[in-house]
Amino acid sequence: MLTNTTTAAARSTSGSHLSPPKRRSLWTVVTGALRIGPVLARLSGASTKASPLEFVAFDWSVLASVEPQDVALTYWFDVDENWDTYGVAVKFTGRRIDVKGKPESGDAFRVATGIDGLKRGMGRVALTHRVSDANPGRWKVDAAAEAIPQNAKHRNRPVTPHRLSSAVATGTSVYAPVARQRAPGIILGAWPALVGLGALAGVALQSTLARAVGLPVTRVLLLALASCLVGIVGAKVYYRLTHLGEKTGLLVTGASLQGFVIGAITVLALGSALWRLPVGTVLDVTAPALLLGQAIGRIGCFFGGCCTGLPTTSRWGLWSSDRRIGVKRVPVQLMESASAAVLAVSSVAILRFAAPLPQGLVFVGGLSAYLVVRQLLFPLRGLPRKTAHGRIITLAVASAALVGAAFTAFLN
Structure with a gap:
């Protein structure tokens, strides 16, 4: 099944090859000098290999055999500067290579995912996908990708996909709660x-x-600590009530600022009144x-x-x-x-x-x-x-x- 993610973006940049180079802003110069994007990728554990396909890894042996496990994969590509708008579809084909005995249904997979609304000027893209019904172990995965033009002005013209780089990689499955939080650009914790x-x-x-x-500083401090604790619970409850479609439990669910503020301010107001502050x-x-x-x-x-x-x-x-x-x-x-x-x-x-x-x-x-x-x-x-x-x-x-x-x- 192909999962599409529709994205919106600012207007694309275009120009003739003979036009003078654009003046770069101070922001562009600073972020380029600091190389923020590559730094994020390195801090998040992303591979520096030339291959466009890599496994999302987490080197913590304690969780190596703890289930559930996911096979988490990232496919890297560069936005094509010749097209105004297009999408990319990626197919992953995996086979577990440490199978002992007869292979089971969870020892192989074939899945597809994708992204729409890519525009020239977006630069390098990392598309991460998790396979949750795969057996834990060591895997060999092939990735095949193609880009499809999505220019609304030429919808009636034949669409010719452009094949992107294929790749093969080997790696291991990762503890599922970690795999769902980890990707290039994400710093765990x-x-x-x-x-x-x-x-x-x-x-x-x-x-x-x-x-x-x-x-009185002591009383205000005690009220602050109590309000923080209640605010955390309020943030979790508020998020859960506004995201009923998610199947996660209260402890691992997200948190909403609105819930924290409501809970914390309620405790502060009531506590201050009780202590005659x-x-x-x-x-x-x-x-x-x-x-x-x-x-x-x-x-x-x-x-x-x-x-x-x-x-x-x-x-x-x-x-x-x-x-x-x-x-x-x-x-x-x-x-x-x-x-x-x-x-x-x-x-x-x-x-x-x-x-x-x-x-x-x-x-x-x-x-x-x-x-x-x-x-x-x-x-x-x-x-x-x-x-x-x-x-x-x-x-x-x-x-x-x-x-x-x-x-x-x-x-x-």
């Missing part, structure tokens, strides 16, 4: 590590601000902490392959992966991270240096501003919308709250 670091940094900033405004002030010193944590955590999303941006031909694109397709993308996670960092610094500056404001105003203004930025960036993500009008409603409510907070501060 980056997301939990950076989210955890963001939480620690946020709690430290909250405690510092609490001391500066005269709140000024709820608005506690929330005010929490807003910069949440924004700082998000600024750090979103970097983990970039390296972990979640919340990825759309594939693009733009000079501002960065090579990254959604755990299936590695290609130059809009770095929407880093854009959101930078926005959260700016808002965190701004919130701290208002708390420390501006005239006293009504309690809770910094919290409402900071979180509303972040929601506005987040909703504006959502169309750049390579994810389907869950609701038809949810983004517009959220953007309208957040914008109204931000304007209200700014107006209140102006009148204060």
Whole structure:
């Protein structure tokens, strides 16, 4: 069965061979000098061999025989600069080579996958596919691929596929939960590590601000720890409720920022009221902490392959992966991270240096501003919308709250 992934991209670049070379932006020069794409591939364990086919590997002997196991494969190719838009179909044929006795049904496979909407200027692409019904062991796999033009202007013309490089590789199966998270451009463990670091940094900033405004630091710290624990559960539950089609359990399922914020803020508000702390002030010193944590955590999303941006031909694109397709993308996670960092610094500056404001105003203004930025960036993500009008409603409510907070501060 051929699995198609439709991608959207920025406009393709074109020009005559006689035209003068384009001026490169500072961003292009810096990212090219740092070689970010190849660095990501190396950090994620990608092979440096010339073959376009490689196995997704994980060198940890403890999990070598633990089931379930997947055969995870990556096929590399370069976008054809002669076609405006096209797709690539890849067929994998595998045979287990360490079979003892009579081969079983799981000792061989023939599967197909693909990607649509490729455009000139996207550069190198890594297409990763996992075979979950294959027996554990050592495998030999052949890959055959072809590119098919998809130019809408010439749909009535005969389509002539262009055969890409074929390849053969040998490798071993990988523990399935690891195989599903690992691909070129993905750094295993980056997301939990950076989210955890963001939480620690946020709690430290909250405690510092609490001391500066005269709140009891110990109580605020205890509330922060409790809110983080409840927020983690809320993030898992919220994600599960909004992704009912996924068959994963609660412990290994994804996490949603909305669920974390709802759970954490509820605990902070109720705990502050029970301890007779000024709820608005506690929330005010929490807003910069949440924004700082998000600024750090979103970097983990970039390296972990979640919340990825759309594939693009733009000079501002960065090579990254959604755990299936590695290609130059809009770095929407880093854009959101930078926005959260700016808002965190701004919130701290208002708390420390501006005239006293009504309690809770910094919290409402900071979180509303972040929601506005987040909703504006959502169309750049390579994810389907869950609701038809949810983004517009959220953007309208957040914008109204931000304007209200700014107006209140102006009148204060």
